[in-house]
């Protein structure tokens with residue numbers, strides 16, 4: 507059985523000093539917890555801002571791989587005249603293993619398009635062995651299910667279009683993140699989440715194949731997840747993990763969230 511995946515998205519919230527301290531505090535508690543629960547611990551990934559990636563990687567090293575590091579974004583090309591961008595090769599050098607792709611905040615504020623997201627997925631999966639966490643989800647106005655199905659199908663199909671033909675044996679994480687649930691304290695219901703997860707699984711299976719989807723794809727949920735509600739999504743077998751924003755910012759709170767899964 508696949509282990510669950512819990513990803514902390516710190517967004518642009520913590521300074522270098524705070525990132526380092528919180529990662530260190532969290533790493534210490536997880537290491538202690540692992541003495542009792544090693545087999546059951548989920549995969550854990552922390553995604554700090556670019557400036558803190560190296561420090562956070564150093565802070566979690568003592569966990570011996572229990573806590574990994576991810577980036578909140580990355581450019582698709584490895585090198586060149588791309589002012590302000592980060593390279594997948596350079597991020598790999600810093601110890602980054604996961605990349606969040608197409609978060610709704612990037613689609614909304616930075617104009618990230620389907621085409622850009624597709625280039626990123628292609629680059630990370632096929633060329634750079636980085637694991638993409640592809641974020642999909644509908645806005646409030648798309649909530650009526652017909653529109654929701656259309657929005658999510660388009661987001662997934664455009665993102666995976668280039669890996670469809672030559673499927674690389676590499677993991678792909680899809681995070682279902684309804685935009686209206688992010689940072690609002692108002693998560694989607696477990697029932698609704700289950701419905702969307704089966705839609706996502708159906709789309710992946712029909713374009714990538716059932717066996718490939720079962721082996722390489724993992725569907726997680728994001729949107730106001732906390733220690734109080736995570737079991738509704740993860741332990742009940744609805745999602746295979748969670749993408750956590752606000753509730754991952756304090757080391758103790760994030761630790762309790764992980765602890766509540768065991």
Ligand code: PEP
Pocket residue numbers: 515683687688689690691728729730731749750751752753
């Ligand atoms: C997110 O931004 O990906 C997220 C899930 O945030 P929050 O947990 O704060 O809703």
